[in-house]
Structure formats: C-alpha cells, structure tokens
Amino acid sequence: MNSEDINNLQNAFQYGVNLGSSPNAVSTSPTQSFMNTLPRRLSLSKQQKVLKPFSTGDIKILLLENVNQTAISNFKEQGYQVDFHKGALPEEELIEKIKDVHAIGIRSKTHLTENVLKHAKNLVTIGCFCIGTNQVDLEYAAKKGIAVFNSPFSNSRSVAELVIAEIISLARQVGDRSIELHTGTWNKVSNRCWEVRGKTLGIIGYGHIGSQLSVLAEAMGLHVIYYDIVTIMALGTAKQVPTLDELLNKADFVSLHVPETPETKNMISAPQFAAMKDGAYLINASRGTVVDIPSLIMAMKAKKIAGVALDVYPSEPGKNGAGSFVDSLNSWTSELVSLPNVILTPHIGGSTEEAQSSIGIEVSHALSKYINEGSTIGAVNFPEISLKALDLDQENTVRVLYIHKNIPGVLKTVNNILSDHNIEKQYSDSRGEIAYLMADISAVNQADIKDIYEQLNNTDAKVSIRLLY
Numbered sequence: 001m002n003s004e005d006i007n008n009l010q011n012a013f014q015y016g017v018n019l020g021s022s023p024n025a026v027s028t029s030p031t032q033s034f035m036n037t038l039p040r041r042l043s044l045s046k047q048q049k050v051l052k053p054f055s056t057g058d059i060k061i062l063l064l065e066n067v068n069q070t071a072i073s074n075f076k077e078q079g080y081q082v083d084f085h086k087g088a089l090p091e092e093e094l095i096e097k098i099k100d101v102h103a104i105g106i107r108s109k110t111h112l113t114e115n116v117l118k119h120a121k122n123l124v125t126i127g128c129f130c131i132g133t134n135q136v137d138l139e140y141a142a143k144k145g146i147a148v149f150n151s152p153f154s155n156s157r158s159v160a161e162l163v164i165a166e167i168i169s170l171a172r173q174v175g176d177r178s179i180e181l182h183t184g185t186w187n188k189v190s191n192r193c194w195e196v197r198g199k200t201l202g203i204i205g206y207g208h209i210g211s212q213l214s215v216l217a218e219a220m221g222l223h224v225i226y227y228d229i230v231t232i233m234a235l236g237t238a239k240q241v242p243t244l245d246e247l248l249n250k251a252d253f254v255s256l257h258v259p260e261t262p263e264t265k266n267m268i269s270a271p272q273f274a275a276m277k278d279g280a281y282l283i284n285a286s287r288g289t290v291v292d293i294p295s296l297i298m299a300m301k302a303k304k305i306a307g308v309a310l311d312v313y314p315s316e317p318g319k320n321g322a323g324s325f326v327d328s329l330n331s332w333t334s335e336l337v338s339l340p341n342v343i344l345t346p347h348i349g350g351s352t353e354e355a356q357s358s359i360g361i362e363v364s365h366a367l368s369k370y371i372n373e374g375s376t377i378g379a380v381n382f383p384e385i386s387l388k389a390l391d392l393d394q395e396n397t398v399r400v401l402y403i404h405k406n407i408p409g410v411l412k413t414v415n416n417i418l419s420d421h422n423i424e425k426q427y428s429d430s431r432g433e434i435a436y437l438m439a440d441i442s443a444v445n446q447a448d449i450k451d452i453y454e455q456l457n458n459t460d461a462k463v464s465i466r467l468l469y
Helices: 003-021 069-077 091-098 138-143 156-171 174-182 208-219 244-250 270-275 293-301 333-337 353-373 410-418 446-457
Strands: 060-063 081-084 103-106 125-128 147-149 200-204 223-227 253-256 280-284 305-310 342-344 398-405 422-431 434-442 462-468
Touching (some): 069 081, 069 353, 125 353, 156 280, 156 353, 200 208, 200 244, 293 333, 410 446, 446 462
Parallel strands (some): 103 125, 280 305
Antiparallel strands (some): 398 462, 422 434
C-alpha cells in the first residue's frame, strides 16, 4: 500500500468521524459507504456476475394491491416486465393474469389458492408485501416449486406506534370525544379517563411487533408483561408470564400480536374476557380471527371491558369505498359500531409511507435474488439455502437450481448426471416433502447446458428446474 492509498483511507475515516460528530448532522446513512472510498484495486470483493435464465424469455412480474413504488423501481432496474394494478383482481381475472407470469406480488386481499396456482404455468416465486402469508396456499405452492417470501419485520414499528396511540386514546376516550365534537356536542369529562403511566400492558405474542411495542410502552411508564408459546428474552424490564390467564388477570391493557393459525382462532373468547380485569382494554392489530367478536360485544355491554381498538376483522372489504363495512360482511357490524369507546381502523397497522417503502425494498430484493441467483433465504415454505454469487470473471459457468421431491436416491441420480462436469459448489437441503439443490458447474458450453437441462428435466423426482448462466 503506497502513500496515496494511505491518504485515501485516512480521508475516508475522517469523513466518517466528521459526519458522526457534526452538531448539524442528520441521523441518516452517508451517501457512500466507507468501503466504497477505497481505491478500486484495493476492493475486497470482485464484481458479481449477472445471471440470466436458460430456456426462458423475459421475466414477467404481476404486482397487485398498490404495492409500493420502491418494488416497481427495483424490478424495472432488473429489466423485468412489470404489470401493476392498484387493487386486487377477481379470481377469474387473476387466473388469466397469472398464467404467464414468473412472479407475483400481493398484499393481504389477494388469495392465491390451489385453484388459482394450478393455472400458473411459469410462476417461480410469490412475494407477500406484508407480514402474513395465510392468504397463500403455502403447501401447494411448495409442491409446485414456488418459493414464497414475505416481510416479517419491516412494518413492526408502524404497528407498534399505532397500538401506543390506541392505548392512550382508549384510556382518554378520545374516539368518543372526537365523534361528539364532530356532531356539535361539547362534552368535557374526566370520569373513567386515565393516564397510562403506571398501568400494566399485557402483550400476547412477543415477536417483532410485540417486542417493539414493549420498548415504546416502557418508555412511557407502562409496566410490561408478555405471554408467548416459547421462552423469549425480555427487553428492558418486561417480564414473561407462564400462562395466558395470568397475563389476562394482571393487565390493564391487552394487545394481541399473534399469527393466524388454528390454535389462535378465537383465542380471546368468553372465558378469556371473564379472566380479564374489570375495566380492562383490548387492542387487536394482529389477525381478525383471533378475537371472538360476538363475545367481545357481550363483554362490552356488561361493562367488563372498558374499551377496544380493532384494526383487523374476520372478513374485510376487498377494496376501499363507502358502504363496504356492513352487516353483510360481518353480521355483528351494526352492533359493534354502536358501542362506546370502540376504535375501528381499516387494517392500517402497517400502512405508513416508511413501512410500505421498506416492505417494497425488502420483498422485491428477496424475489430478485431468487430469480437471479436462486437464493431462498427468507422463504417461508422452502428450504433456505444460498450459494455465493458468481464473479464477473467466471465464464462458462452455469448455476443449476433443481427442486425435487424429498425421496431417497435423488442426489445419486443428479450427481450421476453432473459427474462428467466440474462441480465448483453444491448445496442441498429439504423441508417436508420438498428438497432444493443448488450447484455451480464450470467449463460448460451451450451444448453442455442444454444436455444438463434436458437430463435433469426428465428425472422422475423433478418438481421444477432452472438453469442460470
């Protein structure tokens, strides 16, 4: 390293120090990383090779439900063809659209059932631009060799902040006072209005959102307890309790942050409401099937529960518009909206500009890495494996992506096919009935690639195969 190189390093280091210590510095990432300031010949990594699929035309992406612009931009930068729609599509139109696309991006309103997915001839991956994946038939997708990705934590902060706002709003009856003033009624009262400082928040489900909520709540003076089916390290001074009943007995506010599973359906019903403290509050920003709403209505009418905030519902409208949240959607709607101190929001927990931008980036990058490199890191229904990206100078190399049934003898068959070639890297893993093999084969020409493709494509255990070169 010569004196010029040393000066470059010193200047880069001083730039970072100045950025961090400046009293006027904005808390954001610098426009270039420290490593990017190194001279090109001192770079610690080589340029990556951009792979393209063998025997496939242009990559087509179908994006529904107003997926964020960051995703659209990322896909277009990759050279993909993007078909964008602001809303969800009726099933018949969805079936027609999905026939020829290689990837589809959805949020919570689009349901990718077996009936829909069986028409997807070219589909290799699904991106759920949200946390939940219950709108996708994950098992059937895996059997078809379709990897599903989601965004497990990008909107965690947004949901946690909404819950904090609802805790305060319920304690102060802000919703009712606002409605009254909108209709011309001045009703300044303090009866049954509380500070949240010193109260106990019970969090059910201490994952990405629950733990974020825990930190925010403690900063406001709330005591935090939480219940989860697994033992999780507490943040701050929060304490895990061994049973759901203990949490319900102790909490002034109960907030739900669990997935939609058979075990969580109606997990808060009449017995749980009976176990809660008199005058407690309930917040549900997780899944609409978690709370038994008719039992909630009874508990509210009996004044057992002092207030509730709901952001999710068993059935939700397919699109925005007046007259859609009615009894024909959920039979109890009229009764619920007539109750006092009930805050209802239209599934907006993760609906902030920041969250949607982050989700767009996270999921589109995961889909692009799978399409371009075969990486399944972050997939929710697939073995999670990855190989190091090929360097730009690795010519005449093909990457084999072979999805197959998880049965004995498959690797022997595959390795026999590849035995005449130089296998630089190989990795295989399985999950349930599906297994996935990645291999980089060097010193091959177009004829070799075609031969490898045809032989692997004709194996009995094959689910799907892609070759990238």
